[in-house]
Amino acid sequence: MLVRIFTLCFLGCFLLVGTVAADDFDTAFGDEFSAAPAELIADPLQPLNRGTFWVNDKLYFYLFKPVAKGYRLVLPRPARVSVGNFFSNLATPIRAGNALLQFKFRDFGTEVYRFVINSTFGIVGFFDPAKSVAGVNVTVEDFGQTLGRYGTGHGFYLVLPIVGPSSLRDATGVFVDSFADPLRYTNLETLEHMGIKILDVENRLSLDRETYESIVRDSIDPYLFIRAAYAQRRLAQVGEDTYNVNIFEGPLFDTDLLNPFDWFGF
Amino acid sequence: MKKILLSCLLILLFSTSGFALPQPQARVKQMVDSILGVLQHPDLNAEEKKAQVSGRVQEYLNVQSMSRRTLGSYWEGATEEQRQNFSALFVRILEGTYLSRIDDYSAGTVQYLKQRVKDNKAIVDTVIVSKELEIPVQYKMIYDADSWQVFDLVIEGVSLVKNYRSSYGEIIRQAGYDGLLALMGEKVQAMESSM
Numbered sequence: 001m002l003v004r005i006f007t008l009c010f011l012g013c014f015l016l017v018g019t020v021a022a023d024d025f026d027t028a029f030g031d032e033f034s035a036a037p038a039e040l041i042a043d044p045l046q047p048l049n050r051g052t053f054w055v056n057d058k059l060y061f062y063l064f065k066p067v068a069k070g071y072r073l074v075l076p077r078p079a080r081v082s083v084g085n086f087f088s089n090l091a092t093p094i095r096a097g098n099a100l101l102q103f104k105f106r107d108f109g110t111e112v113y114r115f116v117i118n119s120t121f122g123i124v125g126f127f128d129p130a131k132s133v134a135g136v137n138v139t140v141e142d143f144g145q146t147l148g149r150y151g152t153g154h155g156f157y158l159v160l161p162i163v164g165p166s167s168l169r170d171a172t173g174v175f176v177d178s179f180a181d182p183l184r185y186t187n188l189e190t191l192e193h194m195g196i197k198i199l200d201v202e203n204r205l206s207l208d209r210e211t212y213e214s215i216v217r218d219s220i221d222p223y224l225f226i227r228a229a230y231a232q233r234r235l236a237q238v239g240e241d242t243y244n245v246n247i248f249e250g251p252l253f254d255t256d257l258l259n260p261f262d263w264f265g266f
Numbered sequence: 267m268k269k270i271l272l273s274c275l276l277i278l279l280f281s282t283s284g285f286a287l288p289q290p291q292a293r294v295k296q297m298v299d300s301i302l303g304v305l306q307h308p309d310l311n312a313e314e315k316k317a318q319v320s321g322r323v324q325e326y327l328n329v330q331s332m333s334r335r336t337l338g339s340y341w342e343g344a345t346e347e348q349r350q351n352f353s354a355l356f357v358r359i360l361e362g363t364y365l366s367r368i369d370d371y372s373a374g375t376v377q378y379l380k381q382r383v384k385d386n387k388a389i390v391d392t393v394i395v396s397k398e399l400e401i402p403v404q405y406k407m408i409y410d411a412d413s414w415q416v417f418d419l420v421i422e423g424v425s426l427v428k429n430y431r432s433s434y435g436e437i438i439r440q441a442g443y444d445g446l447l448a449l450m451g452e453k454v455q456a457m458e459s460s461m
Contacts (some may be wrong), residue, residue: 039432040428040432081398137400214363214366214367217366217457217460218359218362218363218366218453218457219433219453220433220434220437220446220449220450220453221433221436221437221449224432224433224436224437225429225433227432227433228428228429228432228433229424229429231432232423232424232425232428232429233422233423233424235423236422236423236424237423
């Protein structure tokens with residue numbers, strides 16, 4: 001009897017694995033030859049978006065990037081990585097909260113674990129022993145993903161000033177996430193608050209390896225290329241845990257908040 | 267009961283081994299190793315490295331299949347000459363793109379996670395691991411002309427072919443097929459003059 005139950009379970013497992021794998025495999029090849037070219041994300045505001053994209057491009061090359069380069073000279077790389085770690089640790093409530101909203105208990109546990117370890121052994125988050133010692137990577141969770149998880153589509157593509165690629169859904173997500181940002185509940189003046197956000201952005205840029213430059217150099221129309229990449233990347237983040245759990249390096253990338261150029265990981 | 271188990275195991279074995287075909291994962295490893303071999307060669311200068319890598323990458327890519335998938339429905343409407351023009355330009359753009367990022371790829375080590383094979387198609391999951399980054403890279407492959415060939419790269423969930431298809435499709439809708447080819451020609455020239 002026991003043997004029979006065991007065998008049934010055994011066969012059942014294989015059947016299950018088999019069907020899951022097949023579905024996954026087929027969807028991976030599914031839309032290759034669809035008659036209409038795949039519309040990855042609606043873009044009714046394209047003229048406006050292209051305008052904002054142009055402004056962001058100029059801001060990047062003539063303001064943010066030069067500042068990042070200067071900043072790079074002032075602060076050595078390990079210190080900048082630590083600053084990034086600090087901001088990432090500070091944003092834990094956003095990731096943990098969204099993991100919980102999606103019932104991703106593993107991601108929630110990961111975030112709580114990382115927060116406890118890095119806030120203590122990691123000296124208020126400046127170091128990341130949870131990753132460097134224990135090998136536990138940060139997750140990528142935000143409210144845009146939570147909405148996506150429950151079936152909300154992008155609505156339409158949006159290029160936000162300074163922030164960069166987003167969508168109606170994801171911009172809403174950034175707004176909602178800002179309520180879980182600990183900085184919101186400090187007594188900082190508006191200017192100080194902005195200064196900290198700018199430091200966060202410039203710090204990311206100083207660690208970035210010219211991702212945006214190479215996209216501009218290599219694509220016929222960077223606007224279209226980035227839009228497509230954004231739609232695909234967000235879809236992968238919403239749909240599959242694999243891109244969220246351990247495979248995804250994090251200190252430089254967490255909430256998309258004020259993260260114009262880092263999301264494209266080439 | 268034992269027989270059932272045995273046959274299950276056999277089926278499993280055969281279904282994963284993909285008959286007698288060479289393993290796609292081994293093919294990807296061969297490609298990566300051969301490229302890294304050039305990149306990490308101490309006696310070559312940057313120019314020589316680029317020249318050698320460009321030839322090697324083409325050996326492993328199925329350009330025809332990539333072009334077809336990139337153009338999607340527009341491939342069917344194109345003449346043979348247009349198709350060839352497109353493929354020729356496309357391969358140069360891919361090469362330029364790859365070569366401009368080559369430093370990013372040469373730093374890390376590559377881990378091979380798993381491979382899935384079905385008929386003449388395969389997906390190989392890898393991850394490039396360097397000191398600070400882990401970049402998941404998925405190779406989509408097709409068995410053609412007696413070898414496994416790569417026709418798409420999915421980097422952190424972003425499929426290269428889908429990206430090209432989406433942006434090129436929009437350009438074709440606005441500027442037509444010849445408009446796209448003209449833009450591609452300009453891009454290739456700009457890329458190759460800056461190298």
